[in-house]
Amino acid sequence: MAAEKTEQTVDEDGLALQKYVSTVLVVVPDLGFDDQALRHARSCLYNVHVGTRTVSTESEQPVMGRLQDEFQVDGGVSGETMEPYAGVVFVGCERESGFLDQPDVQRLAREAAQAGKVIGAWGRSVAVLARAGVLAGRRVTGHPAVAGEVRRAGGRYSGRQLERDGTLVTGLDEAVGMRLGKSLAQVVGI
Numbered sequence: 001m002a003a004e005k006t007e008q009t010v011d012e013d014g015l016a017l018q019k020y021v022s023t024v025l026v027v028v029p030d031l032g033f034d035d036q037a038l039r040h041a042r043s044c045l046y047n048v049h050v051g052t053r054t055v056s057t058e059s060e061q062p063v064m065g066r067l068q069d070e071f072q073v074d075g076g077v078s079g080e081t082m083e084p085y086a087g088v089v090f091v092g093c094e095r096e097s098g099f100l101d102q103p104d105v106q107r108l109a110r111e112a113a114q115a116g117k118v119i120g121a122w123g124r125s126v127a128v129l130a131r132a133g134v135l136a137g138r139r140v141t142g143h144p145a146v147a148g149e150v151r152r153a154g155g156r157y158s159g160r161q162l163e164r165d166g167t168l169v170t171g172l173d174e175a176v177g178m179r180l181g182k183s184l185a186q187v188v189g190i
Contacts (some may be wrong), residue, residue: 009149018046021048021050023086025082027091027099027128029063032093033065034091037176038093041184044104044181051114053085055073056077057098059077083110087117092121092122092123097124118167120183122170122177124143127149130155136155137155138154138166142171143173159172
């Protein structure tokens with residue numbers, strides 16, 4: 001019996017186009033973010049046919065990661081809503097960042113939580129979730145500097161490398177990139 005052939009969509013150069021079953025919004029600080037962990041998380045999502053749209057508080061200039069990776073984001077955070085997305089990922093950074101206090105960034109966290117969508121964060125970006133008020137009763141991890149803030153927000157800080165509490169996936173630091181990405185991919189696939 002011959003194998004059934006499926007029709008592939010290609011671009012003008014003849015390269016196959018990936019078809020995504022859903023898309024996750026990725027919110028990136030404009031400077032010093034964990035670029036390696038971001039690459040792992042996006043790769044794991046792409047492997048299960050989940051696309052990403054990357055936004056930042058700085059959308060006109062390229063953003064620069066901790067390892068000096070530089071790329072242009074797809075847009076600014078201010079015009080986004082969670083309606084078209086399966087979830088949101090807040091990219092960690094190694095230092096306190098102004099994006100943690102951005103009202104639009106925190107609004108996206110609240111919208112995702114209220115809709116029961118996937119939420120991912122690691123490192124210091126877990127502070128976004130605490131400041132948005134979406135951690136009450138939830139088990140999370142993140143950079144040790146955010147532990148007190150998590151507890152004040154009603155969350156249960158574990159300090160473990162990775163935590164998954166329902167649709168919420170958090171990581172201690174950038175070293176958890178691949179495991180965090182795989183957990184996000186599992187949750188989006190549910």
